[in-house]
Structure formats: C-alpha cells, structure tokens
Amino acid sequence: MDFAFDARTEELRAKLLAFMDEYVYPAEAVAHEQRAGLDSPWRNVPVVEELKAEARRQGLWNLFLPDSEYGAGLTNLQYAPLAEIMGRSPQIAPTVTNCAAPDTGNMEVLAQFGDEAQKKQWLQPLLAGEIRSAFAMTEPEVASSDATNITTRIERDGDEYVITGRKWYISGAMHPDCAVFIVMGKTDPDGADIRRQQSMVLVPRDTPGVTIERAMQVFGYEDHYHGGHAEVVFDHARVPVSNLIGEEGGGFAIAQARLGPGRIHHCMRLIGMAERAVELMCRRAVSRDAFGKALAQQGVVQNWIADARVAVEQLRLLVLKTAWMMDTVGNRGAHTEIQAIKIATPRTVVSILDRAIQLYGAGGVSQDFPLAELYAGARTLMIADGPDEVHQRSLARRELKKYL
Template sequence: MDFAYDTRTEQLRAALTAFLDEHVYPAEAVHAAQVAAAGDPWARSPVMTELKAEARERGLWNLFLPDPRHGAGLTNLQYAPLAELTGRSPHLAPEALNCAAPDTGNMELLAEFGSPEQQERWLRPLLAGEIRSAFCMTEPEVASSDATNIATRITRDGDHYVINGRKWWSSGAMDPRCEIFIVMGKTDPAADRHRQQSMILVPRDAPGVTVRRGMTVFGYSDASHGGHAEIDFTDVRVPAANLVGAEGTGFAIAQARLGPGRIHHCMRLVGMAERALELLCRRAIERVAFGRPLAEQGVVREWIAESRVRIEQARLLVLKTAWLMDTVGNKGAHTEIQAIKIATPAMAEWVIDKAIQAYGGAGVSQDTPLAALWAQSRTLRLADGPDEVHRSSLAKRELRRWTTPPA
C-alpha cells in the first residue's frame, strides 16, 4: 500500500499551505474585526474579497469539483488533504477557495442534475463566486433526520409550481449575496415514501419568500456557511422549468448531494483537529502551572498522545473512504461514508475540548479559534444526519452480512 500523495496533490498542498500562512491566518483577526464593525454577524468582510481574489490568482479555486469542465478535476483522494488544510481555518479558507458549504453541494447538484438553462443561470455565477446559494431541506415541525417527513408542498399549477411551507437551518440563506434557494418538498404525498419529494429552484427575491430570522450555532453566526435561516414559503410561484430533475427524484438527488458533502466535512474536521492539537502543544510548552510547564504534566501528555492517535485513525478512514468513492462510487462507499460521519466529528470534538481545557478561560473566549472550532465540530454531529441515524443504518448493513436468507 502506497500512502504517498501524488505529484499534483503535493504541489497544491504546498501552494495552499503558503496561502494559509501568508494570507489566511493573518486575516482571521482582521475578518472578525471587520464583521464586528459592520454590526451584522452575516456581513461580508472586505478581507474575504481580497482572499478570494488571491486564491483565484494562485489557482486555488473550485478544488472540490471532480468535473474538469467546472472545477479542478481532482479526485476525492486528491482533494482530501487539501480540504483538510482548509479545515485549519474553517471560517475563512473554504470560502476563500470557493469550496464552502452549502455552495459546494449545490454546485455539485446543479452540475449533475441541473438543466443547461439552470446551469447557465445559476451554476455559472456560483462557480465564479459571484453569488451564493442556500439549501432548504430541514423543517421545524417534523423530525428532519427522516427526510421522508418533509411537509413543504410543491404543487403543479399549469406552467408553474406553487411552494408552501416553512424551513429552518437553511444553510447559506443569511449571506447577503445569496440569490437562489434549492428547496426540497413534496410533489406527490400519495407516492412511495421515497418518491414523494422533489427539488426546485426558488430565487431569494421571489414573492412569498420571507426570511424570518437567522439561526445562530452555539451563539455563532456560522457565516462561513452563509449562515442559517428560518424561512416561510407562502404561495411562492416559480416556473415549472425550475424543477431540478423530474418529479419524485428529490430524495435520490438529496442523497447524491449529501454523500460528497459528508466527506468534505470530515476532511475539514481532520484539519480542525490538527489546528487544535498544534495550539494545545504550543500552550503546553509555554504555560507554567504549579511550578512546571503544562507539557510536563502527565495528564496533558496523555491528551497530546491520544489526540495524535485519534487524528491519524480518522484521517486514514477518511482517505480510505475517498479512495472508495473514486473507485467504486458513492454507493459502494456507503458504509465508510457513514463510519467517517460518526467517527470524525467525535474525534475533532474530543481533541478541541482538550485544547480548550489547556487554555482555560482563554479557550472559551474569542481570543483563540478553539471555541468556534468546538461549536462547528459539535454541530456536525447533527448536520447531514445525526449520529444515531448513521449508527442505526450502519448496524443494519452490518447485520445483513450475517443474516441467512430464507430457504
């Protein structure tokens, strides 16, 4: 087994590392100050515009898209170590490279399932970073961990569809540059439970769309994901041509979208954990308590060693999953995708928690990135399916291997 990255990946890793060192890390404090001065937690900072221009100039743009017609043409295995690096500064780096959720998933969805007209109208400006988008799936009144519960209605009316319902945790909707929503709802409640749903494109400024409020994540705006919103759709009319794919394909499209999205999150989580471990080690060396550095305290050394073990385990599983997605497809990698979705957020949450503990009060303040990193890792135990759903599904798949079919 060869664990080395190929030549192109190493070249991009070097370029991305330099970009992070020279531009992204120094911009973290600047970005926070600019957003605070704007008085809007979801405001776009001038420094982000500068970062995006610099990233594009360096060829670090749309790295996530394997289709060379639209993106960098990288495989999942090539992209994994690059996404990991962006996870070291998850609130700036992914967006700077036009590789931030939910736009990544929405671009993949439009690239695979969108009509030529939809791609020209919405995919092209998304690829160029000119606009942002939102994904509207989760609802407050139903258990959205079961996507077949979706209650929003999409009703055909002549040459239009009419949308009625309420969504929340609609990622991307609070970004002032968000212009298009991808909305999942039911077109045929009488059909098979996995054929009731459809996806449709709804312009943000369509009559009947009301953004009720922005949702904070443990008190954070999560602006790197465009923020999250609660949205009412009241008799919203859009052309029938806005339907993505065919009626009844919404559930299948959602699953196709979520597979890459889950591994991208896990790739970045490894980088988040690496940043936390680096901060933990620096703190342990520099901080003195009870007459000696924290690095000489046995419990702190245990944290450091255990962190390294957990990170390496998670990284290897993520890389294996990426390789499987490239070689046997997302369906063939289903077990591993679920496994990393369970293991990686828990790993990152544990490592970040130990770094917070070493920093004491500073660890939960705005003076380090640790509190924000912890909030994001903890949230990812819910996003794209909660741990319990993935565990249940993974257990069923495992049990099927040992179930003797009836004679």
C-alpha cells in the same frame, strides 16, 4: 489502496499551505476587527474579498469539483488533503477558495442534475463567486433526520410550481449575496414509494412569498462566514416548472448524491480542525507553568496530546480510504465507509477540542482563541448531514444483514 499523494496533489498542497501561512491565518484577526464595523454580520469583510481575488490568481479556486469543465477536476482522494488544510481555518479558507458549504453541494447538484438553462443562470455565477446560495431541506415541525417526514409541498399549477412550507437552519440564507434556494419538498405526498415523493426546485430568493423570518444561531454564533442560518417561510411561492431539478420524485436520490461528497469534505475539514487544536495544545503546553513545572511536563497533558495524535492519524486513514472507495466503486459501494467517517470523525474531533479548551482554561472559551468556535462547528456536525444515530442504525443493519 495507495494513499500517497500524486504530483498534482503535492503541488496544490504546497500552494495551499503557503497561501494559509501568508494570507489566511493573518486574516483571521483582521476579519474579526473589520466585521465589527459592518452594517450586516453576514456580509463578507474586505479582507475576505481580497483573499478571494488572491486565491483565484493562484489557481486555488473551485478545488472541490471533480468535473474539470467546472472545477479543478480532482478526485475525492486528491481533494481530501486540501480540504483538511482548509479545515484549519474553517471560517475563512473554504470561503475564499469558493469551497464553502452550502454552495459546494449546490454546485455539485447543478453540475450533475441541472439542465443547460439552470447551469447558465445559477451554476456559472456560483462558480464565479458572483452569488451565494442556500439548501432548504430541514424543517422545524418534523424530525428531518428522516427526510421522508418533510411536509413542504411543491404543487403543480399549470406551468408553475407552488411551494408552501417552513424551513429552518437554512445555511447561507442570511448572506446578502444569496440569490437562490434549492428547496426540497413533496410533489407526490401520497405516493406508494416514500422515497419518490420528494422533488427539488430552484427558488430565487426574491420570489414573492419567500420570507426570511429570522436568523438562527449555533451555540450563540452567527456563522457569518457560511452566510448564516435562517428560518424561511415559503407561502405559495411560485416558480416556473422549468425550475425543477432532474425529475419529479427524484429529490431523495439527488439529496443522497449531494451528501456523499459533502461528508468527505466535512470530515477532512474536521481533521484539519483537530490538527489546529493539537498545534494549539502543544504551543500552550510548552509556554505555561502550573504547580512548579510546564504544562508539557504534566502527565495528564501528555496523555491528551498523545491520544489526540493517535486519533487524528486513525481518522485520516479512514477518511482517505473512504475517498479512495468513492473514486473506485462510487458512493453506493462506499456507503458503509461514508457512514463510518460520519460517525467517528465529529465525535472524536469534539473530544480533542474539548481537551484543548480545558488546557487553555478561560482562554479556551473566549473569543481570543479559535477553539470555542471550532468546538461549536464540530459539535454541530454530529447533527448536520444526518444525526450520528441515524448512521449508526443504518450501519448496524448492514452489518447484521450478513448474519441473517
């Protein structure tokens, strides 16, 4: 395993680091001020639109897609350090580079499983940043950590599918540019194979029978840069049969293919969040005095900073190993490592952010510093893409199987 950055990665890292320093970090405060004057909290603010144009001009656009026909053509190992850099400002950087969830996962699905008509209608505008999208899987009435529980029905009626169900925490759905949902539901609810009961269909947002019932908050945050989260009702919404992605019964497999790279992206952005937290801790520690000496001279603060550095270095190596394995043996071959990073990264980064908040005192939970919002995002990722406990259960079974 060689995790040294190749020339292409080094070039993109240098450009992205400069872009962050020159444009992204200064835009954080500007975006906060501009958002206060918008008629919708989920609409992009002017500074974000300006940064999108600059990112495209600099070639920092669609970096996440491994297929050079659609994106930068980077491997997981090449993209991982770039995702880490963007994670230092997770509300702005992924959005302005068109590398933000849920659009990234939806573009990957369409690139891998969509037919030519679907790619032309939906993938091309997403790649161009002309529209946004949402992924509708989670439901309020069932434990969606077990995807076989999903109750939304996708029933065929002649040349159409009829979609009926209720979804919630549908990321991206509140954004005014959200034009399409990828909806997961059951086409064969009584099928013998519970992992072949589900399918995915494309549902345009303006389809009759699709209702955005309300916005969902995350620890009180609107998550406006991700297009918000919504509770959505599909009441006998009809779409053409041609809107099926892949084949009937293929929804579960498509979901797994979508989540593999997504977990790499999430974990590397989390490491970027941890690096931002460590930087903020150090700056605070050397600039504040308490009980007659600088916080940086307090033993407990030194322990927090040292432990954070060790943890970040450990996590980065584990995630880079996972990215390398995905490139060399595929998602299935890297299954154990993918689950390991999903378990280890959010909980560790939450701990680091918690210490950073403690160091900042009242400022740590305020809107004047990014720590509280970073904490909310990191804590959510202990649930998103499958709760940690589900991954622990599966990982333990795989380990135990060696001895049975």
